[in-house]
Amino acid sequence: MWSEEASALVTADRSLTELRAVGPFTATFISRWFAELPDVGAPPPIRDGFLTYAHARAVVAQHPEWAAALRADHQMHSDETDGSAPLEGMAVAAAELGRQRIAITDHSKTLRITNGMDEARLAAQGRRIDELNARGDGPRVLRAIEMDLTPEGASDMDPGALARLDLVLGAFHSKLRLKDDQTDRYLKALANSDIQVLAHPRGRVYNFRVGLTADWERVARAAAATGTALEIDAYPDRQDLDVERLRAVAASGAWVSIGTDAHTTGELVFLELGLAAAILAGISRERVLNCLDDQTLADRVGVVRAAKRRGSAERSDTTMAGGKRERIDTTPGRKGGSRYLRRDGAGRFSNDQTSAGRSVAADKRIAAKNKAPKGMKDRGD
Numbered sequence: 001m002w003s004e005e006a007s008a009l010v011t012a013d014r015s016l017t018e019l020r021a022v023g024p025f026t027a028t029f030i031s032r033w034f035a036e037l038p039d040v041g042a043p044p045p046i047r048d049g050f051l052t053y054a055h056a057r058a059v060v061a062q063h064p065e066w067a068a069a070l071r072a073d074h075q076m077h078s079d080e081t082d083g084s085a086p087l088e089g090m091a092v093a094a095a096e097l098g099r100q101r102i103a104i105t106d107h108s109k110t111l112r113i114t115n116g117m118d119e120a121r122l123a124a125q126g127r128r129i130d131e132l133n134a135r136g137d138g139p140r141v142l143r144a145i146e147m148d149l150t151p152e153g154a155s156d157m158d159p160g161a162l163a164r165l166d167l168v169l170g171a172f173h174s175k176l177r178l179k180d181d182q183t184d185r186y187l188k189a190l191a192n193s194d195i196q197v198l199a200h201p202r203g204r205v206y207n208f209r210v211g212l213t214a215d216w217e218r219v220a221r222a223a224a225a226t227g228t229a230l231e232i233d234a235y236p237d238r239q240d241l242d243v244e245r246l247r248a249v250a251a252s253g254a255w256v257s258i259g260t261d262a263h264t265t266g267e268l269v270f271l272e273l274g275l276a277a278a279i280l281a282g283i284s285r286e287r288v289l290n291c292l293d294d295q296t297l298a299d300r301v302g303v304v305r306a307a308k309r310r311g312s313a314e315r316s317d318t319t320m321a322g323g324k325r326e327r328i329d330t331t332p333g334r335k336g337g338s339r340y341l342r343r344d345g346a347g348r349f350s351n352d353q354t355s356a357g358r359s360v361a362a363d364k365r366i367a368a369k370n371k372a373p374k375g376m377k378d379r380g381d
């Protein structure tokens with residue numbers, strides 16, 4: 001989580017103790033590694049495919065047009081559930097970082113470990129947000145939620161309550177250690193007419209849980225067809241989706257939504273990790289919800305809701321099979337998504353390589369050794 005590479009400090013003849021959490025003792029170790037490079041193998045799957053903060057910052061610095069276009073942070077938590085600051089405090093801290101819009105996405109009722117909200121608490125939070133927006137002195141605050149999806153992709157909240165929100169994220173928080181292919185589960189979740197964003201799709205956590213396995217090309221195509229955005233969760237330990245899978249998303253023309261999943265005001269800075277992942281994967285800025293102005297985002301949420309409701313009415317079952325495949329596009333002046341197709345990632349993600357070969361027993365050993373970091377609360381199975 002250093003904001004600069006250690007090598008940059010060495011090159012500039014600066015002290016390694018400038019790095020966060022590095023004292024003289026650790027600095028000596030690192031200096032020795034520079035003098036004689038140790039043989040470092042490839043990271044195991046549970047630690048693979050994560051960007052360093054320093055790398056992300058360097059990527060973003062090379063693409064100022066992205067930083068200028070990215071106006072919003074679409075996932076964060078307040079002390080209404082498992083965050084540490086009141087929503088007003090999150091808004092002030094986000095404004096200081098230049099965010100023009102934030103979504104308050106506290107947990108829903110099934111996730112009891114986080115003190116998840118029921119419909120009444122959600123409505124009360126919405127009134128607080130309305131009052132904050134009426135003052136007009138901060139970023140636009142979206143009434144939103146990170147709703148817990150059942151393993152079958154269904155909602156745990158009243159659809160009417162969700163329909164009154166500005167943005168609905170759905171996320172899996174259980175059965176995240178299954179080893180077999182979960183593509184069908186994703187297809188059901190993406191077709192859920194209550195949600196517009198599938199949050200932290202893989203459910204991976206650095207050095208804690210490797211994440212679910214799926215045919216990500218099919219998942220990305222289903223996201224494009226249903227209009228559901230796939231999230232880039234920029235929480236440092238999540239980075240979910242990751243750059244490799246985002247290449248399949250870029251090729252599909254699906255939309256993405258970027259959120260820090262911050263549980264403290266200090267974690268709001270990590271939006272750059274999500275931004276860098278989008279840039280490295282070749283996602284088009286015209287496919288990022290965070291780059292839309294407030295009205296265009298609201299219009300798009302409305303279009304996606306209407307199309308998905310039509311879709312579920314037409315489907316005889318809850319799966320995508322036999323459902324109407326409809327391309328939804330509210331980008332001003334654009335029709336269809338073909339302009340944004342990128343083919344360079346095609347054919348590389350037919351299955352999830354990173355979890356191949358890992359045994360359940362090995363995962364259990366890792367889980368026993370590594371407690372979930374703060375902000376990673378889930379039912380853990």
Ligand SMILES: [Zn+2]
Nearest residue numbers: 146171173200
């Ligand atoms: Zn979550």
